[in-house]
Amino acid sequence: MGDRLAGRRALITGGAGGIGAATCQVFCEQGARVAIVDLEREAVEAAAEAVRSEVAGAEVLPLDADVSDESAAAGAVEAATRTFGGLDILVNVAGIRSYEPLAEAKAETWRRILDVNLLSYAYTAKAALPALRRSGKGSVVNVSSTYGVSGRAGMGQYDATKAAIIAMSRTLAFEEVEHGVRVNSLCPGYTMTPFHIRRGEARGLTREQVLNEEVGDCLMRRWADAREVALPILWLASDEASYVTAANFMIDGGRPVR
Numbered sequence: 001m002g003d004r005l006a007g008r009r010a011l012i013t014g015g016a017g018g019i020g021a022a023t024c025q026v027f028c029e030q031g032a033r034v035a036i037v038d039l040e041r042e043a044v045e046a047a048a049e050a051v052r053s054e055v056a057g058a059e060v061l062p063l064d065a066d067v068s069d070e071s072a073a074a075g076a077v078e079a080a081t082r083t084f085g086g087l088d089i090l091v092n093v094a095g096i097r098s099y100e101p102l103a104e105a106k107a108e109t110w111r112r113i114l115d116v117n118l119l120s121y122a123y124t125a126k127a128a129l130p131a132l133r134r135s136g137k138g139s140v141v142n143v144s145s146t147y148g149v150s151g152r153a154g155m156g157q158y159d160a161t162k163a164a165i166i167a168m169s170r171t172l173a174f175e176e177v178e179h180g181v182r183v184n185s186l187c188p189g190y191t192m193t194p195f196h197i198r199r200g201e202a203r204g205l206t207r208e209q210v211l212n213e214e215v216g217d218c219l220m221r222r223w224a225d226a227r228e229v230a231l232p233i234l235w236l237a238s239d240e241a242s243y244v245t246a247a248n249f250m251i252d253g254g255r256p257v258r
């Protein structure tokens, strides 16, 4: 156990997913109380229990909510703030993917991915700002993707939402600096999470086979473990990053931007 987030109260969306759950764990290891929000009650409770079993004394509040719904997002923020008596850190991780080439992209999938990947980040931030301002050490960390800054074919809807997250985070940083709230975004590269394991299995591949697949343009030529993304999030959320705002970080093992 460390004390890098001692006394801090955090809310993490997408907390039952790979990066969200790993972030919850490193936050608890460093003394934070953490609310994790995800779609399914069972999944979010299992994620909370997994962290409690790894980190003695961990205080995790599991909340089930669809954060793409503004009132549900606000309700989750309110529940966390009420339970903890305030909120210091918001980490937005919730996300979905869409694999339609833009020539075939449907209005319905456009709306859904914008709702989840972009608007949920706006809704939770809006709801959390009063508490984050009161904190005096408020920090928002928004998870984007390397594909928010570099191009590829096939996932244009997802990539557009991830680019918008970077822009929205920067604007929020400008608007909130006078209230003492720092806002940053972060772009993971290939990160091995249950999502990719399930996707590999659907193609008949084991976790090891997915890990050994070509990682293309990554300088380190390997996948990240979710913890390797969670640790930069921890740093951004903590006082160690007290002079860092309106920034975007590439956590991608070194990949070219084009």
Ligand SMILES: NC(=O)c1ccc[n+]([C@@H]2O[C@H](COP(=O)([O-])OP(=O)(O)OC[C@H]3O[C@@H](n4cnc5c(N)ncnc54)[C@H](O)[C@@H]3O)[C@@H](O)[C@H]2O)c1
Binding pocket: 013, 014, 015, 016, 017, 018, 019, 020, 037, 038, 039, 040, 065, 066, 067, 068, 093, 094, 095, 096, 116, 120, 143, 144, 145, 146, 187, 188, 189, 190, 191, 192, 193, 194, 195, 196
């Ligand atoms: N794994 C990677 O390689 C990678 C790379 C770059 C960016 N990312 C981003 O990191 C984040 C987490 O990725 P992951 O690989 O851990 O994926 P994941 O799919 O396991 O995690 C996303 C979580 O968000 C939850 N979620 C989705 N819609 C929601 C909603 N409306 N309300 C509440 N929760 C919702 C999901 O249930 C899931 O638990 C995503 O935003 C993803 O785009 C991942």
